[in-house]
Amino acid sequence: MNFEDQILFNEIRKGNKAVYESLFSEYYEHLVYFANKYLYDQQASEDIVQDLYVYIWDNAQKLNIHTSIKAYFYQSLKNRCINYLKSLKVKDEKNIIYVEAMLDSGDESTFYDPELLEQIKQVIDQLPPQMSKIMRMKYIEGLKQAEIAEKLNLSVNTVKTQLKRAKDKIREKLFLVTGIMFIL
Numbered sequence: 001m002n003f004e005d006q007i008l009f010n011e012i013r014k015g016n017k018a019v020y021e022s023l024f025s026e027y028y029e030h031l032v033y034f035a036n037k038y039l040y041d042q043q044a045s046e047d048i049v050q051d052l053y054v055y056i057w058d059n060a061q062k063l064n065i066h067t068s069i070k071a072y073f074y075q076s077l078k079n080r081c082i083n084y085l086k087s088l089k090v091k092d093e094k095n096i097i098y099v100e101a102m103l104d105s106g107d108e109s110t111f112y113d114p115e116l117l118e119q120i121k122q123v124i125d126q127l128p129p130q131m132s133k134i135m136r137m138k139y140i141e142g143l144k145q146a147e148i149a150e151k152l153n154l155s156v157n158t159v160k161t162q163l164k165r166a167k168d169k170i171r172e173k174l175f176l177v178t179g180i181m182f183i184l
Contacts, residue, residue: 033045039084
């Protein structure tokens, strides 16, 4: 944690509401937007972000943050979103919302349906070689588009186009396999 973050968090530990409100104002909208990319539910996203802030205020004395406050917010929020999605127990046979969130997060370790994960990997294997490689780098290795472009000596726009086309193909093939429309 950098020096400025240490000072801010120490102030929160002391109960400084002005600092707490400042952090709320600075990050709230961005965090809600981030959560909504997982949940596709504005109200649930707002609720989870507010719960995170309440948790930080109530547990400031116990928290031991080693990263920046911003990194802590985003990682905690990601975990809360994933837990929320798991708790929904969506009954659409293949947990579409959950799959979307996992593909967006690039964290295959949190998939709880190994059969579906295997189907997704098989579809990725059937893509043209470069498209498949880009999808793996993005969603399995968790690289950013700029990193992929640099490693493959491509433009970022080419990577974006390949990802969009790959998602369209994956959506189409998974629909054929499962009969469920994916909204990647």
